[in-house]
Amino acid sequence: MRGLICLLVLCMPTPAWAIDVTFTGIVLNTCTLAVPTPGIMTLSGDGKTLGSDQTLGVPAELTIVSLGANTITLAPPTLETYPAGYTSGSETVQMSYNGVSGLSGVSHAYTSAQQTFSVGILPITSLFISNQVVNTAGFVQGTYTTKTVVTCS
Amino acid sequence: MQLIAACAIAALLTTSADACSLAVGTPGLLGLSMDGTQLASDNVGGVASVLSLSDLNLLTSTTITISAPTLQSYPAGFAAGAVVGESAFSATWLLSSTSRPYSTSDQSFTVPGVLNLVVAVTLNNRLTSSGGFKQGSYTSQTVVTCS
Numbered sequence: 001m002r003g004l005i006c007l008l009v010l011c012m013p014t015p016a017w018a019i020d021v022t023f024t025g026i027v028l029n030t031c032t033l034a035v036p037t038p039g040i041m042t043l044s045g046d047g048k049t050l051g052s053d054q055t056l057g058v059p060a061e062l063t064i065v066s067l068g069a070n071t072i073t074l075a076p077p078t079l080e081t082y083p084a085g086y087t088s089g090s091e092t093v094q095m096s097y098n099g100v101s102g103l104s105g106v107s108h109a110y111t112s113a114q115q116t117f118s119v120g121i122l123p124i125t126s127l128f129i130s131n132q133v134v135n136t137a138g139f140v141q142g143t144y145t146t147k148t149v150v151t152c153s
Numbered sequence: 154m155q156l157i158a159a160c161a162i163a164a165l166l167t168t169s170a171d172a173c174s175l176a177v178g179t180p181g182l183l184g185l186s187m188d189g190t191q192l193a194s195d196n197v198g199g200v201a202s203v204l205s206l207s208d209l210n211l212l213t214s215t216t217i218t219i220s221a222p223t224l225q226s227y228p229a230g231f232a233a234g235a236v237v238g239e240s241a242f243s244a245t246w247l248l249s250s251t252s253r254p255y256s257t258s259d260q261s262f263t264v265p266g267v268l269n270l271v272v273a274v275t276l277n278n279r280l281t282s283s284g285g286f287k288q289g290s291y292t293s294q295t296v297v298t299c300s
Contacts, residue, residue, distance in 0.1 A: 018298040019175035021202050022225070023278040025183025025192040025291045067189035068285035069231060120284040121189050153288070 030068035031119075031152035037061035039131055041144065050144055051132030053096075059128040062150055064103070066122040074115045075149040077131050083142020091135035095148050099127045119152075173215070173299040179203040181278055183291065192291055193279035206272040206299055209264065215272075217244070218261040219253075220296040222278045228289025237281045240295050246272040255279055 039052045039060030052059045064072065077095040082088055097115075098107035102125045106117050110132060131146040133139075184198030185191070194201045209215045222238035243252035246264050253260045255277070264272055278293045280286075 017173040017175060017300075018296055019177065019204070021177055021181065021204060021276055021295045021297055023181035023183050023194055023202065023222070023293045023295075025185070025199075025280070025293075027185055027192070027228075027286045027288050027291065030185075030189060030285065030288055066285070067185070069282075069287040071230075 027068060030066060031070045032065040033150060033152055034063045035060060036063060039129065041131060041133070041146070043139065047138045048136055049132055049134050050139055052130040053132065057130075059130040060148075062127045062129055063124050064119065064122060064127060064152065065124045066119045066152070068121065070119050070152050072117055072119055072127075073151045073153070074129070075151075076112055076114050077146050077148045079133060079144065080147045081143065081145045083140055083144070086140045086142065086144075087137075090137060091133050093131070093133050093146055095129060095131050097127055097129045099125065101125050103127055173206065173210075174208040175204060175206050175297060175299065177202060177204045181276065183278065183280065183293065185286065189285040190283055191279060191281050192286060192293075194277045195279070202276045202278075204274050204276065204297065206274065206297075207270070209270070209272070209299060211266055211270075213266045214263050215266075216261055216263050216300050217272065217274070218259055218298045218300070219274075219276065220259045220298075221257050222280070222293040222295045224280060225292045225294045227291050228287045231287040231289070232282075232284065235282055235284060238293055239279045239281070241277045241279070242274055244272055244274045246270075 040058040041050045041052050042054040042057040043050055044054050051057055077093045079093050094110040094112050096110045102122045108115055129148055179202055181194045181202035182200040183192040183194055184196035186196050193199055219240055219242055222240050224233050224236050227233050239255040239257050241255040251262045280293055
């Protein structure tokens with residue numbers, strides 16, 4: 001009987017044992033934005049539009065480097081400064097943009113609404129952003145600045 | 154009497170064999186590749202996981218199986234479905250060793266009885282995403298089984 005028990009013990013299959021081995025990776029910021037060329041706005045012939053697409057105006061150049069899946073967000077443009085004597089509130093501030101190279105498929109006509117688009121792995125690539133301020137009442141003499149906040153997340 | 158003694162010795166050996174012990178000595182870390190497409194423990198900043206298997210069956214050989222890794226957690230908004238997980242390992246035991254390159258499939262090896270007092274396994278994980286990785290924390294998991 002003892003021999004039988006011994007034989008049974010020896011013949012028992014070895015059970016399977018398992019352990020989960022976990023690896024952790026942290027991806028830090030994989031996106032870099034820079035503005036090597038600020039925009040310049042000039043007045044239209046009819047005096048109602050101040051924009052970077054007008055004659056002698058210059059769109060702002062934004063460079064993007066992305067090492068991962070990121071989302072670019074362009075906030076609605078705002079009128080930041082204007083001369084004393086100008087009555088703000090009646091103008092419309094708009095932006096448009098177009099990309100080149102790896103962003104050649106990215107563009108948008110003038111809009112006042114926030115815009116987003118996705119990027120993957122992207123070597124340094126330019127996005128050209130134009131701003132314009134439209135006021136049917138025209139503009140008083142002085143300096144005006146607009147701002148479009150761009151974030152990468 | 155001799156039968157009882159032999160049975161006792163065999164029972165002791167078998168009892169210890171039933172309790173295959175697996176312990177992770179070094180947790181793994183994944184580092185991002187320069188081109189941003191791979192998170193791997195053999196990239197700069199990565200660390201391979203080292204684990205030990207002991208209390209194996211001394212009377213018979215033991216098969217150790219290492220699964221392909223699965224992506225367990227990732228940042229919200231990341232397209233996890235496009236990620237390819239791979240594992241690679243090297244294992245060392247008394248008088249011998251083995252290794253396998255990166256593979257998306259489960260891999261196994263057999264350690265002969267008697268020689269398998271302790272098996273040390275160095276395990277690597279690699280996650281590949283052609284679209285890159287979104288900022289945040291990622292964990293991959295490999296299941297190691299002895300049977």
